[in-house]
Structure formats: C-alpha cells, structure tokens
Amino acid sequence: MSIKNYTPFRQFASAYSAILAINQTIIKLPGLQRDALHDAMRGSEQALVGIKEALSSDGAESEVTALRARIEALENTFDERVAKAIRDHIFLPTTSHWSRDKPFMPFSSCSAADFLHPRYSDLCAVLDHPLMFHRKLWEWIFVLHHLEQAGMLQDGKQGVGFGVGKERLPAAFASRGASVLATDAPPYIGISSGWTKTGQHSDNLAELKYPSIVPDADFDARVSHRFCDMNAIDDDIAGFDFTWSCCCLEHLGSLEAGIQFILNSVEKTLADGGVAVHTTELNLSSNDDTIESGHTVLYRHRDLIDVVSRLRALGHDVKPFIIAPDSHVLDFHVDLPPYASSPHLKMRFDNYVTTSAGIVVRKSPH
Numbered sequence: 536m537s538i539k540n541y542t543p544f545r546q547f548a549s550a551y552s553a554i555l556a557i558n559q560t561i562i563k564l565p566g567l568q569r570d571a572l573h574d575a576m577r578g579s580e581q582a583l584v585g586i587k588e589a590l591s592s593d594g595a596e597s598e599v600t601a602l603r604a605r606i607e608a609l610e611n612t613f614d615e616r617v618a619k620a621i622r623d624h625i626f627l628p629t630t631s632h633w634s635r636d637k638p639f640m641p642f643s644s645c646s647a648a649d650f651l652h653p654r655y656s657d658l659c660a661v662l663d664h665p666l667m668f669h670r671k672l673w674e675w676i677f678v679l680h681h682l683e684q685a686g687m688l689q690d691g692k693q694g695v696g697f698g699v700g701k702e703r704l705p706a707a708f709a710s711r712g713a714s715v716l717a718t719d720a721p722p723y724i725g726i727s728s729g730w731t732k733t734g735q736h737s738d739n740l741a742e743l744k745y746p747s748i749v750p751d752a753d754f755d756a757r758v759s760h761r762f763c764d765m766n767a768i769d770d771d772i773a774g775f776d777f778t779w780s781c782c783c784l785e786h787l788g789s790l791e792a793g794i795q796f797i798l799n800s801v802e803k804t805l806a807d808g809g810v811a812v813h814t815t816e817l818n819l820s821s822n823d824d825t826i827e828s829g830h831t832v833l834y835r836h837r838d839l840i841d842v843v844s845r846l847r848a849l850g851h852d853v854k855p856f857i858i859a860p861d862s863h864v865l866d867f868h869v870d871l872p873p874y875a876s877s878p879h880l881k882m883r884f885d886n887y888v889t890t891s892a893g894i895v896v897r898k899s900p901h
Contacts, residue, residue, distance in 0.1 A: 614871045622875060625868070627668050631656060640680055643839075644817055644892040645670045645880050646859035647866045654680070661710070662703045663747045668865060668878040670891040674781040674814040675704055677893045685810040685897065687777040688713050695775045695804055697765050697796075698783030701742050709757040710749035716772070717743055718763035765796050768803055777810045782891065785816045789828040794842055797894065801851060807900040815839075817858070817892035819881065826885060833889055842894060850899035858892070 631653040639654040649655055650668050658676045659666045682688055690712035696705060697718055705717040717740075740760040744751060763769060765780075766787055778800050784793035793815065801811050818825045818833040825833045839856050846853045861867060870882040881890045 615873060618871045618875065621868070622878070625865070625878060627865075627877060629666055640677060641857075642859035643854070643856045643894070644859045645673045645890045646861075647863035647880060648859070649673060649676070650865075650880075651863070661707050661748075663745065664703065667876065668880060669876060670880050670882075671782070673880075674891050674893070675702065677814060677891075678704060678779045678781060678812045679707060681812045681893070681895045682708075682777055682779065682810060683711075685777070685895075687810055692776045693774075694777040694779065695772055696778070697763065697780040697800070698786075699743065699781075702781060703745055703748060704779065704781075705743050705758050706745040706748040706754060709754050713757065713777075715758045716775070717758060717760050718772070719760075721762040721764060766792060768796075768799050770803075772804050774806045775804050775809060776806060777812070778804050779812045781814050782816065784813060785832050785834065786830060788832075790825075790832050790834065790838055793832065793834070794838070794845070797842055797896075798845065798849075801846065801896050801898050802849070805898040807898060809898045811896045811898070812893060814891050814893040816884075816889050818887050818889055819858075820887040820889075825887065831884070833884070833887055834892075839892065839894065846896055850901075852897040852899065854895040856892075856894065 628651065631651055633652050635653050637652060639652045640649050647668070650666070650673070655676060656666055658679050659672070661679065662675060664672060664675075679688075682694075687694065688708055688711035692713040693715075694708055694713055695716040695718065696702070699705060699717045699719055702717075705715045708715050740755075740758065743758065743760065744754055746754075763772065765783060780796075780800070784796045787793050787796055797811070797813055800813070801809075805811060816831070816833050817839070818835045822835045822837050825835050825838075836856075836858060843853045843856050859866075865878050865880055868878055868880065869888050870879045872883070874882055881888055883889075
C-alpha cells in the first residue's frame with residue numbers, strides 16, 4: 536500500500552489488531568510461562584515507580600531546575616553567541632589598497648567602501664582615532680569630510696555643533712583654525728534621556744578637550760560650550776559659517792521634530808552660503824513601516840527625500856540623497872544586541888535594520 540494511503544485510521548486499526556494478537560498469544564501460553572510474564576511486567580511497573588520517586592526527590596528537582604536555568608541562559612544568549620561566531624570569521628583590513636583616485640563618500644549612507652578608501656584612514660588620523668568599522672565613527676568622518684570639501688575648516692570660519700556629547704569634532708575643527716560653539720542638551724534632558732548616564736552628554740568644555748588632536752591653549756581660544764534645546768534653538772545662535780550634528784535629530788520626539796531641526800539649523804543658524812551637515816538613522820527595512828515617534832525614530836528613504844525637497848523649495852542647495860549600494864560582504868552584516876564595536880555598519884533596532892545616513896546643505900546666498 537502506498538504510504539500516502541496509510542491514513543491515521545488505518546494506523547490505529549493496525550495497532551489495535553496487533554494488541555489483540557499479543558493478548559491472544561499470552562492467553563495461549565502455558566500457565567507457568569504466563570505467570571512468569573506477569574511477574575516480569577509487575578517488576579517493570581515497580582521499576583518505573585522507583586524512577587518516578589527518584590525524579591521527585593529534592594536532589595533531582597534541583598538538578599532539573601539548574602538544567603532549565605541553563606537552557607534559558609543559552610536561549611537568551613543565542614543571538615549574541617552566533618554574532619560573535621560570525622565576527623570571529625570576518626577579516627577587517629586596517630590598511631587600504633584602494634586607489635586614492637576613487638571617489639570618497641559619493642553616497643549618503645554608510646558603506647563598507649568608505650572604510651576601505653585610504654582617505655578614511657587619513658581622517659581617522661585627524662581625529663586621533665583608530666580605524667574601526669563602526670557607523671558612529673563613519674558619521675564623524677562624513678561630517679569632517681563634507682565640511683572640509685566645502686572649505687569650512689580654516690582660519691576665520693565659525694561653526695556650531697548640536698548634541699555634541701563628547702565628540703572629537705570640535706577639537707578637530709579647532710585644529711584646522713575654525714572657531715566652534717559646541718552645544719549639548721540642557722542637563723535635565725541629558726539625564727531624562729539617559730545620555731548623561733551612558734557618557735554621551737557634555738556638561739562643560741573640559742569634556743571636549745583632546746590634547747592629542749589640538750593643544751589645550753588653541754582649544755581654549757577657539758572652542759566654547761553652552762546648552763541648547765534642539766527643539767527650540769536660541770535666537771542668538773545665528774550667523775555661523777557651518778553647523779553639524781551626529782545622530783541627534785532622531786531623538787527629538789518625532790520624525791517631523793527632527794526635520795524641523797534640520798530646517799531651523801539652516802534657516803536660523805547659518806549665514807548666507809553656510810553649510811549644514813547632519814547625520815541620522817536610516818530605516819533600511821521599509822519605506823512604509825517605521826518608528827514615527829518616541830525616544831528614537833527611524834527615517835525612511837522617502838522621509839529624507841522629502842527633507843531634500845523642502846530645503847530645495849526654500850532655495851537651498853542640497854546634495855542628492857542616494858543610498859549606497861551593497862557592494863561588499865560587510866554591507867550585508869547586521870549587528871545584533873549587545874552591539875559590537877566592530878563591525879557595526881548596520882544594526883537591528885526593534886524590528887528594523889538601520890544604518891547611518893547624512894544630509895549636506897548649503898544655504899542660499901540671498
């Protein structure tokens with residue numbers, strides 16, 4: 536009979552027939568053999584009772600509890616262990632063999648190709664930071680590169696940074712001769728948002744000093760610090776040649792709040808012809824479903840295209856927003872919590888895969 540015709544009912548009927556046959560065989564056994572079989576069965580029952588009693592003892596229960604805890608721990612750390620195993624098998628080059636003639640950072644989002652370009656190592660040296668395949672370092676390099684390309688990092692230029700935390704950028708800009716106003720959220724926002732606890736909030740100028748980047752005397756002469764709520768930029772923060780922020784605007788409460796900050800940073804804080812460079816979170820999983828409000832929002836491709844359109848409608852020059860193609864194996868690696876220091880180009884946040892992306896704007900000369 537074909538296996539597909541062997542239905543559950545036929546299986547049950549066959550099993551029942553087998554049990555009846557065994558019972559008839561036992562009945563036909565001579566008396567002594569039948570009694571011996573019954574004794575053996577009773578012995579098996581007693582053995583099962585003994586096993587059950589052993590399992591119900593305190594020692595066995597504690598062992599079972601310990602085993603359950605161990606299984607739960609293994610389940611909870613499964614993603615972490617898999618991620619580490621994958622990282623252990625990834626080669627991360629520290630020396631680039633690419634030609635300097637290749638375009639550097641031609642796209643708007645974080646890409647492995649940027650890390651492999653020799654210019655990336657050059658700018659890491661400006662920040663006195665080792666080359667790491669981490670998107671947060673990529674954001675610093677993105678800002679540094681585009682402001683340098685725009686001619687903003689030189690004597691006489693003035694810049695304002697928002698949500699600077701303990702970034703190295705103010706020190707790097709000062710080393711190039713620019714004057715910088717470094718701002719961060721008021722202390723009550725830093726505490727309520729958790730940035731103070733995690734060391735991502737600066738309360739004073741001393742926390743921004745990096746003597747290996749710029750001597751303290753030059754830093755003190757060129758860098759100042761004050762608090763500023765990015766949702767309500769003070770009117771006297773104006774007339775600057777450049778402005779920047781690194782992954783801050785997605786923490787302002789909503790998608791629109793972050794967009795308004797970008798618009799205000801250009802319209803309110805920059806002098807005519809000034810340049811703004813801002814980075815934020817880019818949702819790679821969907822151009823529809825996303826996190827629209829809360830402590831951290833995720834910008835879709837369409838949201839950032841809309842920002843570009845709104846800025847251009849106001850007369851400003853905005854670089855095209857183009858997501859980088861996935862051209863290297865590292866572009867397909869998605870980091871999982873707890874996040875690693877490297878590689879960390881893309882990560883899973885909530886139900887989404889996200890990376891860093893930036894917008895570059897030059898204010899219209901009126």
